[in-house]
Amino acid sequence: MNWQELTGALRPGQEIMLMTHDKPDGDAWGSVLGLGLILEGLGYKSAFIHAGLIPSKMYSWLPGQHLITRVPKESLVIPEDAAVIVLDCGDLSRCEFDLVPENVLLNVDHHVSNPAFGRMNWVEYGAGATAQVLCSVLSNGGVPIGPDEATCFYLALVTDTGSFRFSSTSADTLRYAAMLIDMGADVQLIRHYMWENRPRQELPLLQEMMRTMTVFADGYGVICTLSNETILRSGIHEAETDTALEAIRSVEGLEVVALLKEAEPGMVRVSLRSKDRLDCAATMASIGGGGHLRAAGATLHEDLEQAKAKVMALLTETLGA
Numbered sequence: 001m002n003w004q005e006l007t008g009a010l011r012p013g014q015e016i017m018l019m020t021h022d023k024p025d026g027d028a029w030g031s032v033l034g035l036g037l038i039l040e041g042l043g044y045k046s047a048f049i050h051a052g053l054i055p056s057k058m059y060s061w062l063p064g065q066h067l068i069t070r071v072p073k074e075s076l077v078i079p080e081d082a083a084v085i086v087l088d089c090g091d092l093s094r095c096e097f098d099l100v101p102e103n104v105l106l107n108v109d110h111h112v113s114n115p116a117f118g119r120m121n122w123v124e125y126g127a128g129a130t131a132q133v134l135c136s137v138l139s140n141g142g143v144p145i146g147p148d149e150a151t152c153f154y155l156a157l158v159t160d161t162g163s164f165r166f167s168s169t170s171a172d173t174l175r176y177a178a179m180l181i182d183m184g185a186d187v188q189l190i191r192h193y194m195w196e197n198r199p200r201q202e203l204p205l206l207q208e209m210m211r212t213m214t215v216f217a218d219g220y221g222v223i224c225t226l227s228n229e230t231i232l233r234s235g236i237h238e239a240e241t242d243t244a245l246e247a248i249r250s251v252e253g254l255e256v257v258a259l260l261k262e263a264e265p266g267m268v269r270v271s272l273r274s275k276d277r278l279d280c281a282a283t284m285a286s287i288g289g290g291g292h293l294r295a296a297g298a299t300l301h302e303d304l305e306q307a308k309a310k311v312m313a314l315l316t317e318t319l320g321a
Helices: 004-008 026-041 130-140 148-159 173-184 187-195 201-212 228-234 243-249 280-286 304-320
Strands: 017-021 045-050 068-070 082-089 106-109 122-125 214-216 223-226 254-263 269-272 295-300
Touching: 004 223, 017 026, 026 045, 026 082, 026 130, 026 148, 106 130, 122 130, 122 228, 130 148, 130 173, 148 173, 148 187, 187 214, 201 223, 201 228, 214 304, 223 304, 243 254, 243 269, 254 304, 269 280, 269 304, 280 295, 280 304, 295 304
Parallel strands: 017 045, 017 082, 045 068, 082 106, 106 122, 223 254
Antiparallel strands: 214 223, 254 269, 269 295
């Protein structure tokens, strides 16, 4: 797993298409934009190929916005001479676009569920974030990381580790965070936009989550729901609704909290967070999802109430075991 492995497979000035998972989170945005800026600085034609909104409101302040190219999922065409790099996808099926392994030159990830689907794979199972994998490869390869790239990577680290609180945070995670600060990461910019400039539209979403909250499994579990109508009315990108989960999970005595979001009628996205006992990745894998030990998700093709009943029954059984 080294930088020369990638550059040896590329031609000078080659077009590089960077992709990530559906509904990108902080690690996805930071890793893709950070790597894209580095590749651009080295003379490659890098672009973040994104099927969703441009950009997500939550990350529109990150450096590298000029790299974002919106391509509707059904319109993707991969030029014969282009290279595809997929980042932060635990499985190729989670990518925003329908790819086959032959399309993917490089797979960069940290999820325990990743089957190494690329022709080259930079996968470090258990790393705090995909950005941590990139920091390791770049620093070992002697590749300079400028302030803009450092800001992107630091944002990725701090969000995917829950501000360095999650069990995936290692000594290496903290060492790379310190390295990025030394390289000019704008920590105050990240602080302002991530924790002190939240959209007011989140308030009715929090209110709705509290209204639909159900406590189960003798108080060890909590489940909340958000209807598609509520999400659309709020004007908030669906991927930005998970921040409230951390506040709920921090309550004394709780082990697991689930948020069910109706992405559209008949499609529900499940976000799961746990503390100490419940393996979120394994639990979500049982219904077709995946993720991390303490944070994972899945998509269910059911109505909201059916999905709620299924997830509550699954978590009750798992907690009982």
